[in-house]
Every structure is written in structure tokens, then in C-alpha cells.
Amino acid sequence: MDNQNPHNDPPLPSPSSSSTTTAILDAPLNAMGFEIETLSPNRVSGRIVVSPKCCQMFKVMHGGVSAMIAEALASVGAQMASGFKRVAGFHLSIDHLQSAKMGELVLAEAVPLSIGDAIQIKFVMILKNLDKNSTKLGKEKVWEVELWKAKSSSIERRDVVASSRVTLLCNMPVPKHSQPLVDTLQRFAKL
Incomplete structure (x- = not known):
């Protein structure tokens, strides 16, 4: 296994197309300067250079930006893992x-920790108490999202900036007005 890509997922084509992919799939992330790099049901990853667009008044990355990145990556991964059904985040812990x-x-x-059909949960301790046959929380997808600083020219992990858990409701029907976005995600996804 490669340290830079421990899940051996194929990266998106090139850095220039990474920003295009992000612009198409997630306008808010794109507005902050985030670029999606890997897009699969097993791993979603990307990068951002901290800029004035994503800083708070002390010139450090705003915590809300970290939360937005976490929910966005978990959501797109959950959507792919649930067969491109509609997903909705209902709990974020960061x-x-x-x-x-x-x-x-x-x-x-963002990587899944456990995959089910109806709910994706980012908090592992909750899963230990779930009944696998339950119709309420027994069909879960568990995702974990980490953000870390890197040396400018490599993707070597340096210092963890944030760690989060996101809980998402999955397998809902996709509204007609959203189908073109799902079709686009399917084109970019590495299944």
C-alpha cells in the first residue's frame, strides 16, 4: 500500500481538472479554493491552501470551513456508497x-468506517450499540474525515488540524431537479 494513497484509489485526472471537478460538484467548496482529488465510494480526498477566503480574523482557517469540508466530503462519499441515492447530513461532530x-x-x-444501507454514521461508539436488524439505525454508513497540514510540495501528513464524524441519512429518492448533478457525480466517480 502506498502511504500517499493507502486505499489505492485512482486519483482524479490532473490538478487543473480537480478544480473543475470541485466547481461542478460542490460550488461552496470551490469558492473557498478547495480541490477534490480522489472521488470513490471508499475514499474522498482533496486539498486547500489556506487563503483570506477561508480565514477568520486571526489569519487561521475558520472552523466553519473545516466543518463544511468534512460534511461535503462525507456526503459525496456517502452518496456514491449508497448507489447514488440522495443523502442528508443530520449530525456533525468536529x-x-x-x-x-x-x-x-x-x-x-473522508473514509467509511462501516457501510450499511439507510444511515451513515461518523461516530464509531454509536455503532457498537446498534442492532443490525433495526429499521431505525441498523443500516448505517460510517465515515471519518480528517484534515491535516502538509509540507508545501508533498501530501505527507504533518499535523492533524481537525477530525470529525458525520451522520447521514441515505437511500432517499433523488428529486428530479437534482438528477443532472447525480449523473455528473457518476461520471467523475471511480467505482
Whole structure:
């Protein structure tokens, strides 16, 4: 296994098309300067250089930006893992462990911890108490999202910036007005 890509998922074609992919799939992430790099049901990852667009007044990345990245990556991964059904995040828990200063490269990765059909949960302790046959919470998808600082020219992990858990409701029908976005995601997805 490769340390830079421990899940051996194929990356998206090139950095220039990464920003295009992000612009098409997630306008808010794109507006902040985030670029999606890997897109599969097993792993969604990307990067952002901390800029004035994503900083709070002390010139460090705003915690809300970290939360937006976490929910966005978990949601797109959950949508792919649920067969491109509609998903909706209903709980986000995030720990901000260290600041990321203006100009620093921040990498983000979302991976599933457990995959079911109806709910994706980011908090592992909840899963230990779930009944697998339950119709309420027994069909879950568990995702974990980490953000860390990296050296400017490599994706080597350096310092964890934030760790989060996202709980998502899955397998809902996709509204007609959203079908073109699902079709686009299917074109970009590495299944």
C-alpha cells in the first residue's frame, strides 16, 4: 500500500481538472479554493491552501470551513456508497486540534468506517450499540474525515488540524431537479 494513497484509489485526472471537478460538484467548496482529488465510494480526498477566503480574523482557517469540508466530503462519499441515492447530513461532530495558518496546505480525507444501507454514521461508539436488524439505525454508513497540514510540495501528513464524524441519512429518492448533478457525480466517480 502506498502511504500517499493507502486505499489505492485512482486519483482524479490532473490538478487543473480537480478544480473543475470541485466547481461542478460542490460550488461552496470551490469558492473557498478547495480541490477534490480522489472521488470513490471508499475514499474522498482533496486539498486547500489556506487563503483570506477561508480565514477568520486571526489569519487561521475558520472552523466553519473545516466543518463544511468534512460534511461535503462525507456526503459525496456517502452518496456514491449508497448507489447514488440522495443523502442528508443530520449530525456533525468536529474537533479542531490545531490551527492552519494563512498559506499552509491542508489536506482532507473522508473514509467509511462501516457501510450499511439507510444511515451513515461518523461516530464509531454509536455503532457498537446498534442492532443490525433495526429499521431505525441498523443500516448505517460510517465515515471519518480528517484534515491535516502538509509540507508545501508533498501530501505527507504533518499535523492533524481537525477530525470529525458525520451522520447521514441515505437511500432517499433523488428529486428530479437534482438528477443532472447525480449523473455528473457518476461520471467523475471511480467505482
